[in-house]
Amino acid sequence: MEEELDEIEEGRLNFVDALKEFHKQFAKDLKAATANMENIKKMEEPTDRTCEKCGKPMVIKWGRYGRFIACSGYPECKNTQEIATVVNGSSGNGQKAGAAGGVAISAEAPAIPEDHGTCEKCGSPMVLRKGRFGPFIACSAYPKCRNTKKIAMDKEGKITITKKPDRILDEKCPQCGKPLAVKDGRFGEFTACSNYPECRYIKLKEVGLDCPRDKCGGRIVERRSRRGRVFFGCSNYPKCDFVTWYRPIAERCPSCGNPYVLEKVTKRDGTTRFCDHEGCDFKKAVNS
Incomplete structure (x- = not known):
């Protein structure tokens, strides 16, 4: 495609x-x-557990992010639990998973330790949560504290923290004056204010090129779409709407004199540079 x-x-x-x-x-x-195709979302696996809210049997269901435990009385009762929280027998109400429920739950899900340490920012317990991008560890004091950590989990259920701690820089935030920090995000490292969430300043990566729009005065910076795809735009957005999917290179076009060319990388053609100025057909391969 x-x-x-x-x-x-x-x-x-x-x-x-x-x-x-x-x-x-x-x-x-x-x-x-x-x-x-079998509709796995309609499949239910019985357990010997009962709902602590209404007393009906709990069943294992499939959802958008995998298996979970839910009350069979849905939609009248919307009680749900993550399988990870009950693998070791803890149900949140003192019950133990019996033979039927225990086997059904632990056959595929690894045992998750309950102790995930304490939050270094506020001292509250850290808990295992599941989001749209998989499991992660978060502060139980959310939303007052938004500290989270990326994790990796092996087949035995051992959790390893993969998120790097913030690295404080000497540079100050231009908006609030607090130190900037290198943070580890979903798409890699980025530089932002250490005073988050009170200050949401993010320092965007520059590509070493002024915005080509007349009298703009902005700089071309690297951004990401909601899906994580990299694109490039003007630092003066939304006042300036210059944007491109390809990396601008501070190299004057040899054909038309445009102050920059664009760089595109594909599996088939490798790295090529071309000019997007109207009427210019400059294009050349770049040796990697």
């Missing part, structure tokens, strides 16, 4: 034809999935 998108961009493939071809295969796969 990536190669087809490149061909569309370069004018070698009509986007309507590409969409038709994609939809033809997608419709075929969707029809086969509708007829043959």
